[in-house]
Amino acid sequence: xxYLYAAYIATWAIHVAYLGTLLRRYTRLRNEIAEFKGRVEExx
Amino acid sequence: MKxxxxxxxxxxxxxxSYALYEALIAAPTEQTMGDVQRIFYYHVPSAWTAFxxxxxxxxASIVYLIWRANxxxxxxxxxxxxxxxxxxxxxxxxxxxARPVWGIWWTWDLRLTLTLVLWLIYVSYLVLRxxxxxxxxxLLAAVLAVFGALDVPLVYFSIWFFRTQHPQPVIGGGGSIxxxxxxxxxxxxxxxxCFAALVCWSRYRLEVLRRDVDxxxxxxxxxxxxxxxxxxxxxxxxxTGSAG
Amino acid sequence: xxxVVGLTRATLAKDLRLEWRSKDAINSMLFFSLLVVVxxxxxxxxxxxxxxxxxxxxxxxxxxFAAVVALxxxxxxxxxxxxxxxxxxSPAPPNALFLAKVIGNFIFVTVLQALMTPLFIVFxxxxxxxxxxxxxxxxxxxxxxxxxxxxxxxxMSLRTRSREIMLPLLLFPISIPALLAMVEATGAILTGExxxxxxxxxxxxxxxxxxxxxxxxxxxxxQAE
Numbered sequence: 001x002x003y004l005y006a007a008y009i010a011t012w013a014i015h016v017a018y019l020g021t022l023l024r025r026y027t028r029l030r031n032e033i034a035e036f037k038g039r040v041e042e043x044x
Numbered sequence: 045m046k047x048x049x050x051x052x053x054x055x056x057x058x059x060x061s062y063a064l065y066e067a068l069i070a071a072p073t074e075q076t077m078g079d080v081q082r083i084f085y086y087h088v089p090s091a092w093t094a095f096x097x098x099x100x101x102x103x104a105s106i107v108y109l110i111w112r113a114n115x116x117x118x119x120x121x122x123x124x125x126x127x128x129x130x131x132x133x134x135x136x137x138x139x140x141x142a143r144p145v146w147g148i149w150w151t152w153d154l155r156l157t158l159t160l161v162l163w164l165i166y167v168s169y170l171v172l173r174x175x176x177x178x179x180x181x182x183l184l185a186a187v188l189a190v191f192g193a194l195d196v197p198l199v200y201f202s203i204w205f206f207r208t209q210h211p212q213p214v215i216g217g218g219g220s221i222x223x224x225x226x227x228x229x230x231x232x233x234x235x236x237x238c239f240a241a242l243v244c245w246s247r248y249r250l251e252v253l254r255r256d257v258d259x260x261x262x263x264x265x266x267x268x269x270x271x272x273x274x275x276x277x278x279x280x281x282x283x284t285g286s287a288g
Numbered sequence: 289x290x291x292v293v294g295l296t297r298a299t300l301a302k303d304l305r306l307e308w309r310s311k312d313a314i315n316s317m318l319f320f321s322l323l324v325v326v327x328x329x330x331x332x333x334x335x336x337x338x339x340x341x342x343x344x345x346x347x348x349x350x351x352x353f354a355a356v357v358a359l360x361x362x363x364x365x366x367x368x369x370x371x372x373x374x375x376x377x378s379p380a381p382p383n384a385l386f387l388a389k390v391i392g393n394f395i396f397v398t399v400l401q402a403l404m405t406p407l408f409i410v411f412x413x414x415x416x417x418x419x420x421x422x423x424x425x426x427x428x429x430x431x432x433x434x435x436x437x438x439x440x441x442x443x444m445s446l447r448t449r450s451r452e453i454m455l456p457l458l459l460f461p462i463s464i465p466a467l468l469a470m471v472e473a474t475g476a477i478l479t480g481e482x483x484x485x486x487x488x489x490x491x492x493x494x495x496x497x498x499x500x501x502x503x504x505x506x507x508x509x510x511q512a513e
Contacts, residue, residue, distance in 0.1 A: 007083040007140040011090070011133045018129045026250055032257055164461035171457060175448045180512035184444050187505050188458065194501055195462050198494050202465035205486050206472065
């Protein structure tokens with residue numbers, strides 16, 4: 001039975017891991033945008 | 045449009061939970077394999093979802109080859125990535141299922157081997173997208189996707205014949221299926237399809253944002269070479285695909 | 289049509305002449321194949337029966353390595369001398385260039401196979417129990433399968449980082465049905481236990497599909513550089 005749970009947990013672990021990478025990329029993008037905005041404001 | 049997303053996410057979550065309940069508790073226990081057979085309800089829908097995603101990737105690639113539509117390229121990238129994720133699930137749950145039932149981790153079972161080959165092809169596709177430095181990455185990737193699609197029937201037949209010459213256990217349950225089990229299977233498939241659609245949608249929006257930012261930063265670098273140097277020394281417009 | 293043939297022949301002749309003078313590709317290919325043969329000789333000490341069963345795999349691993357060596361250098365000369373740019377600008381059909389490269393690689397690998405086969409027979413005590421005449425057919429079809437896709441992916445890999453890794457990475461998954469067919473067919477012919485007919489037909493189908501696809505899509509790849 002532990003095999004059954006292992007399979008289900010593994011499935012969600014994989015999905016969560018991928019969603020985690022998406023989240024990481026998104027926050028990195030947000031930081032870049034914020035930096036960029038900062039630079040633009042400095043100029044003006 | 046964006047308001048809809050949280051609602052859909054919650055609905056999908058509910059659907060997935062219900063599907064999980066059905067799979068673990070409500071579905072009847074299989075005679076020979078026992079409870080381990082319930083892995084089936086996650087293994088098979090993931091395979092179907094992966095294949096559908098790769099199918100979409102094929103069409104998006106063709107669209108890109110003919111019309112060079114940027115959106116098609118993003119769809120191709122997104123479906124390839126999410127497809128690989130679901131493929132990985134299939135390749136992990138398959139052996140976990142095989143081990144207690146047949147005592148072996150792997151078998152050159154038709155579906156499993158086909159999934160492995162698809163996984164390899166699409167991982168190479170994603171690597172090409174990441175390592176290709178030319179501005180023509182979408183074009184090369186689309187060509188590779190077409191090659192991959194052409195390959196699939198050949199892979200299928202080669203494995204099928206290999207198995208008739210060297211018979212192997214069948215993972216994934218052949219033969220007819222109890223209607224109650226079919227019902228649970230379809231519910232899980234529906235749930236995972238909705239989940240996949242939402243993930244693709246999120247990835248799509250992320251990629252659109254990524255490319256917009258890339259273009260903007262590239263323009264900035266053009267207009268003012270000193271700005272923002274440490275973080276992004278050299279940006280390329282669009283097409284490098286997935287962000288680092 | 290005649291321009292394609294003429295151009296193909298001219299490019300092919302040039303490549304063969306250059307290779308004959310330097311023997312770069314052939315030497316590296318020979319080296320890698322010998323390496324595979326010797327190392328596998330150490331690891332297996334097969335009986336005649338066993339060696340017939342595994343020889344298919346061993347032989348094609350060796351030839352695959354050799355093919356990758358040949359493929360990696362396919363476009364190197366063109367890259368160095370900006371030939372590809374010239375080609376892109378000229379009205380010459382890109383297929384001619386591609387075809388010449390594929391045939392060139394095919395010849396290199398076939399020459400290598402001709403040199404290595406006696407070695408294999410000696411090292412592994414090989415003797416075909418099945419219809420031996422089918423072996424050259426398998427060799428030709430299999431080599432073409434590797435070489436046509438390999439040349440195409442070599443062109444695709446030109447502007448990627450880690451070019452030498454990119455080529456096998458792209459080639460191997462797509463080639464799996466062909467590799468399976470080659471290995472199984474060779475094994476079937478050597479052991480005489482099965483008929484290799486299905487595998488030969490599969491290889492032929494694979495060759496047709498991917499030759500057409502490559503010829504059709506090479507124009508895109510050339511433009512992409």
